[in-house]
Amino acid sequence: MEVFAVPDLPEIRAGDDVAALVEERVDLRADDVVCVASTVVSKAEGRTVNLESVTAGERARALAGRLASITGESKDPRFAQVVLDESNALLLDAPFLLAETRFGHVTVNAGIDRSNVPEADLLLLPEDPTASAAALSTALGVPAIVTDTCGRPFRHGQRGVAIGWAGMPASRDWRGETDREGRELDVTVEAVVDELAAAANLVSGEGDGGTPVVVIRGFEFGDHGGNDLLFRAREDDLVRQALERWEFPG
CATH class of the missing domain: 3.90.1660.10 (CofE-like domain)
Structure with missing residues (x-):
């Protein structure tokens, strides 16, 4: 698998066609996934x-x-x-x-x-990142992921995550498959779009040197089930429920 940034993109402004700018700079292949930073999508959509x-x-x-x-x-x-x-x-x-x-x-x-x-x-x-990703995917003819960076509880630092995606499932569902010892997996759901977003963030950069569109070439989803359940529902999110009951003492 190859991960590379789309070079020489201009400063994006409201109304710009991000898909066209990408196509002018990269000959996309059928096995590509295009990851676009949410900042670029938001600027093109006038979300200022x-x-x-x-x-x-x-x-x-x-x-x-x-x-x-x-x-x-x-x-x-x-x-x-x-x-x-x-x-x-x-x-x-x-x-x-x-x-x-x-x-x-x-x-x-x-x-x-x-x-x-x-x-x-x-x-x-973006107001609806999945709709934004769908528009990019349709225009480019390959899967698209809208990415952002955020922290993770219990760890320092930020990493790339997906906030919108289209053209591929969000997750690989390993449940029902077996490990090397033949034991059946009953909880493993791999958030593939987050992993691809994190890979993209490694080469897209931060600060004033960022290259906000990344192509991931040669990714294979594999022979797995897929689903789009990336955000936890409130009723089964125990961390969220605990936060809602907690009060800052200051």
Whole structure:
């Protein structure tokens, strides 16, 4: 399997055709998967916000005030308002905002980005990353994954994850297959789109040197069942249930 970045992409702006820009630079093959950073998708879809256009409500002002008292740093209530606007729910409101986005991804500040946004204050995640991935997959003729980076509980650092995908299942389902000793696997479901997103992130880079579109060539899903259940449902997510009951002591 080969993983390489698409070279020489310009700064993406609202209305740009990301698929066409990729096709101009790479001759795609049938065994390719194209991974596109959510920042690029969001810019092309015009998902930017200027804070001067935001009016903070009472809850946002309260959240910003509490966070400021906890951290000792000034917090803009308009930013808190945008987080609320982009969220189904807040799992934590202190010591930071941990939000469930409208498409089911759980991440800090609803995934809102302040970096590499030359013409606005904030960059939101795509409104529907799976629909975005489907449009890219249809245009390119190969599977597509919209990626983001986020941390993992109990570990330092960030890694790539999939927030939208099309043209392939999200997961390999190993249940019912056997290990080398012949024992049947009954819980193993491999989040393949996350693994591909993490591989893409290794070569896409971060900061000001990033190359936000990556081609993974030669990936084979294999003879396994597949499913698209990537985000846990609330009723079987024990960590989420515990977080919803927990209160920050500060």
